[in-house]
Structure formats: C-alpha cells, structure tokens
Amino acid sequence: MVRAGEKMTTMLAILLLGFLPFTPADPDPVLDFCIPESGSVHPDLNRLGSIPCKNPSNVTADDFVFSGIISRGNFSPSTGFAGVAVNPAQFPALNTLGMSFARADFEPGGVNPPHYHPRATETALVVEGSVYSGFVDSGGRVYAKVVEKGQVMVFPRGMVHFQMNVGDSTATIFGSFNSQNPGLVRIPGTIFGSAIKVELLERAFGLSAKELAKLKRRFESS
Incomplete structure (x- = not known):
C-alpha cells in the first residue's frame, strides 16, 4: 500500500516534470515529401506546418534542386562574414524533412560571432580555407581548433559556437542542421x-x- 507521503512525492515529481523546458525534435514526416503549393511559402516558418502540399503529379525533379548557394552572400563590413541560410522559405522541398543548411564565407580575419541554434545540431564542412572553430559547453569548457579544407566540425544543439578565418584567402563553409527551422541567436546583438x-x-x-x-x-x- 502506498503511503500518503510517498503518493504526494510522486505527484509532485510528475508536476515538476511537466514544467521542465521541452524542445522536441522536428516531427517525423507522414508523407514522402510535402512541397508547398505555389505562393504558400512564407518567411515566418511557424506557418509551414499547416500549409497544403502540392499534388505529387505536379511535382518535378526541378522542385528538389536548389541553386541559391552557388554564389556567396554579401560580406558584412564589421565582421567580414557572409551567410546564406537555406530553409523551406528559400527551398520549399525541405518542408517537413527536418533539415536545413547554410553557406558561410569569410574574408581573411572574418568572424562568425558567438551564437547558437536552439533547435538544431550543426555540422560544418570547410570547403575552402582554414577556419578556427569551436564551441563552449554548459560547464564553460571550450572545444576549439583550426579546421582545414575537407574537415567537418559538429556544434551540439544549443551550444554557443564561433568561427574565424585564420588563413590568407577567403574561406567557405557549408553547414547543415537537423531541423528545418534551427533558429539563430547571436550573442552580441x-x-x-x-x-x-x-x-x-x-x-x-x-x-x-x-x-x-x-x-x-x-x-x-x-
């Protein structure tokens, strides 16, 4: 027989668990894909969950190809950094697939200031240059090193991370995220x-x- 005190403790534990912060992963898709109908994509990604899907008979291979990261973005004069984010608002075929990606370019000495993604882990592939990369864990430990062309570094979800071009020429990174809307919180700003x-x-x-x-x-x- 469960005593009253034990019962109360159990109920209190259940209530406390209900108030713990909970950030679920992107939901599993129930369709092969869901390309939004023409004109239904909105920059506010919170609206993507309930928009209608294009009829598969009207989908072509072109819907699954994106050319927007062939060229870099515009360098910031203050940081020497140029970023191009790609999520369903730019590439509708990503809708419901639980992923997104980005291109990042750095002038010599350019930096991607400390920031974090609350809803995604990031893998960053250096395709050109040498980039000092790292993150800080919840215990204040820094994990950082110079990542060279062809190497990949992973930044765990929610960890503050940073990058700086330490080479003499422009550096380029391609990043991927396990969420279609990873979020971006820039610490200084x-x-x-x-x-x-x-x-x-x-x-x-x-x-x-x-x-x-x-x-x-x-x-x-x-």
Whole structure:
C-alpha cells in the first residue's frame, strides 16, 4: 500500500516534470515529401506546418534542386562574414524533412560571432580555407581548433559556437542542421542590441554607461 507521503512525492515529481523546458525534435514526416503549393511559402516558418502540399503529379525533379548557394552572400563590413541560410522559405522541398543548411564565407580575419541554434545540431564542412572553430559547453569548457579544407566540425544543439578565418584567402563553409527551422541567436546583438535595461548590463558586465552606449549603437542594427 502506498503511503500518503510517498503518493504526494510522486505527484509532485510528475508536476515538476511537466514544467521542465521541452524542445522536441522536428516531427517525423507522414508523407514522402510535402512541397508547398505555389505562393504558400512564407518567411515566418511557424506557418509551414499547416500549409497544403502540392499534388505529387505536379511535382518535378526541378522542385528538389536548389541553386541559391552557388554564389556567396554579401560580406558584412564589421565582421567580414557572409551567410546564406537555406530553409523551406528559400527551398520549399525541405518542408517537413527536418533539415536545413547554410553557406558561410569569410574574408581573411572574418568572424562568425558567438551564437547558437536552439533547435538544431550543426555540422560544418570547410570547403575552402582554414577556419578556427569551436564551441563552449554548459560547464564553460571550450572545444576549439583550426579546421582545414575537407574537415567537418559538429556544434551540439544549443551550444554557443564561433568561427574565424585564420588563413590568407577567403574561406567557405557549408553547414547543415537537423531541423528545418534551427533558429539563430547571436550573442552580441541579443545582449547589447536589445532592450535589456542598461542598469542591468552595467552590473552584469562591469561596463560604464558610456561603454554600453557604444556597444548598443554597434549592435542595435545588427
């Protein structure tokens, strides 16, 4: 017979589990593919789950081919980084398949500042150049090294990671994600470019109001 105290403890444990943060993986597809009907793709990926699929009889091989990463994006003058993200909004054939990818280019010395993807693990293949790459785990340990052409590094889901071109010529990386909407949280812009109270940031980082104002001017538009 279960005593009242044990029963209460069990019920409390169940309730606490219900409040734990839970981020499920992308759902398993129930169709071979679901290419959205023409005009139904929207940049807000939260709308992709309930849009109608194109009739398979109207689908061709061209629907499964994407040419948007043949060329790099535009380099940022502040970071020397150019990124091209590819998800169902750009490549509708990815819809419901639980994956997306990106192209990243770096000028010499260019950086992809610390950031993380809340819904996906990333694998990054260096196709040109030498890129100092790494991530920080939840215990504050840094795992970083120079990754050369042909090598792949993995960044576990939710871990803050970063990249910098340490070579003398442009570097290029192709990244893939195990979510069609991995999310992107850029640490500098999220902290200093948002509406977090200056008083809190002063205490948290030991910076003066003048120093914070300079950082906010830099990152508010990024």
